[in-house]
Amino acid sequence: IFFRRHVSMPKIRCADLWIGGPTQVSFGDSVLLLSADAALFKIIEDEGDSKGLTALALSQHRSRLRAALLFRNTFTECPYFSDRLITDEDRPVTFTWPCAAPIRVLKWAADLQYRTLTTDGAVRVVSTDGKGALTLAPYARLFTVQWPLRLTGPPQVAHHGAEAAGEGTRDVYLTVEQSFSVYEYPPRWQYPLHLALQTWRRAQHSEDDARGLPQPMDSEPWGLTPLPAMPDALPPASVALQFPTASSLSLCSLFAAANPTPGVSHAVHTRLGGPQLAVEVTATATYRY
Structure with missing residues (x-):
């Protein structure tokens, strides 16, 4: 039982899935935020911010979006994905x-x-x-x-x-x-x-x-x-995309060094009082829970 780092996935430094809220994923040079239903995204980087609809993402954003969604979908009840994010790795x-x-x-x-x-x-x-x-x-x-x-x-x-x-x-x-x-x-x-x-x-x-x-x-x-149905690919214009506050609770956290080495950290997988899951960062950058 694990979250597997796919071959084509950019390196993730830190990822958080927030209870009842968005997903936040930090890469080496940018931070990506997904809305609670993952239909909207925002990327913050030195060159400027980008945001839009996940289903209509531009090519330069797709690899990071795909990485964030693969992490989010592993642990959330209702996953989200788009056919525009499919790669040869997903064909099987x-x-x-x-x-x-x-x-x-x-x-x-x-x-x-x-x-x-x-x-x-x-x-x-x-x-x-x-x-x-x-x-x-x-x-x-x-x-x-x-x-x-x-x-x-x-x-x-x-x-x-x-x-x-x-x-x-x-x-x-x-x-x-x-x-x-x-x-x-x-x-x-x-x-x-x-x-x-x-x-x-x-x-x-x-x-x-x-x-x-x-x-x-x-x-x-x-x-x-x-089976859960996917949300509408075109959410209402009134939906706001916000970063989680400091008081928010993380449902699942994942941390990785730039050059992963074997080790174990802990991530809360369930609500307060629930069991904790060990996250092992292996030399091949596979995160096991």
């Missing part, structure tokens, strides 16, 4: 789907065929259509979800044969990856998390290992996860 996790049948829900089943216990002790639960997955860490305190997010931007026109088959235009989807604590997470992930914890408990874990974990739910044969 993008696909198109008919506009007439948008992907809005994931269905999960209690059948054991959809669950896997990996060699390192993690538990993976896959949705019945294979488009979503939840992975519970071996120590069962954190989990990662992967699911398809419909991107902002014009739909693609299907090839002649596909259109004749009734598919017509197709939306572009990006498979996003998010990390949450088992103690506080969006309720939509409760059912697949229950399946993962159920499998984890059965894997000969002691009562001490399971102490403090959420209690098992009543077993249901299936469950649904409504």
